[in-house]
Amino acid sequence: MPTEILFQTHLVLGYVAWLLCFGVYIWPRLKAMDHFEAQRAIATLHSFRFFGLVFILPGVVSPDLPASFAVFAAYWDFATGVLALLALLTVRIRPLFWLFVVAFNLVGFVDLILDYYHAVQVDLPAKAGELGATYAIPIIYVPVLMITHIVAFYFLVRHQLKAARTIADDVAPA
Known part of the structure; x- marks a missing residue:
C-alpha cells in the first residue's frame, strides 16, 4: 500500500477512534464538570505539547523532513504547551487563567x-516515513488535541452565552 494511503488512513482512523472514545468516556465527564474544571482538564492535556519540539530533534526525525513543516510545528506546539502550563500555574488568579486558556486554545488551534x-504543501503523506518516531504524533496525538480545542471553544462560547442571558434576565423589566 502506498505511503500516502497508509498515512491518510491512519490519520482518519485516529480521528474516528478518538471521537468514539471521546463520545463515550471523555465528553460526558467534561460536560458534567464545572466550566473551570473542564478547561483545567483540557489545559492539562495541552500542557504536554512541549513534546512537539521533538520534530526538530536530530536523530528522531529524518534530516530530510521539510523544515517548513518541522520547525513551525515544533515551535508552535511549544508555545501552546507553555501557554497551557501558564494557565495551570495561574488557576488561583482567575482572570489570568482565563486569558491563558483563550491564548493556548487560539495558538494551538491555529x-x-x-x-x-x-x-x-510539502506532501507530508508521501514523506511520512521521514517523521521517524514522531509518526505517532499526527496520527494519535493531534486528533485528540484538535477535538479538545473545539470542545474548549464550545465551552467558552457556551459560558459567555449563559452569562449574557443571566445579565439580560437581571436587566429585563419584571
Missing part, C-alpha cells in the same frame, strides 16, 4: 490548522 496546511 498551529494545528497551519500544520495541516504545511503538511499538504
Whole structure:
C-alpha cells in the first residue's frame, strides 16, 4: 500500500477512534464538570505539547523532513504547551487563567490548522516515513488535541452565552 494511503488512513482512523472514545468516556465527564474544571482538564492535556519540539530533534526525525513543516510545528506546539502550563500555574488568579486558556486554545488551534496546511504543501503523506518516531504524533496525538480545542471553544462560547442571558434576565423589566 502506498505511503500516502497508509498515512491518510491512519490519520482518519485516529480521528474516528478518538471521537468514539471521546463520545463515550471523555465528553460526558467534561460536560458534567464545572466550566473551570473542564478547561483545567483540557489545559492539562495541552500542557504536554512541549513534546512537539521533538520534530526538530536530530536523530528522531529524518534530516530530510521539510523544515517548513518541522520547525513551525515544533515551535508552535511549544508555545501552546507553555501557554497551557501558564494557565495551570495561574488557576488561583482567575482572570489570568482565563486569558491563558483563550491564548493556548487560539495558538494551538491555529498551529494545528497551519500544520495541516504545511503538511499538504510539502506532501507530508508521501514523506511520512521521514517523521521517524514522531509518526505517532499526527496520527494519535493531534486528533485528540484538535477535538479538545473545539470542545474548549464550545465551552467558552457556551459560558459567555449563559452569562449574557443571566445579565439580560437581571436587566429585563419584571
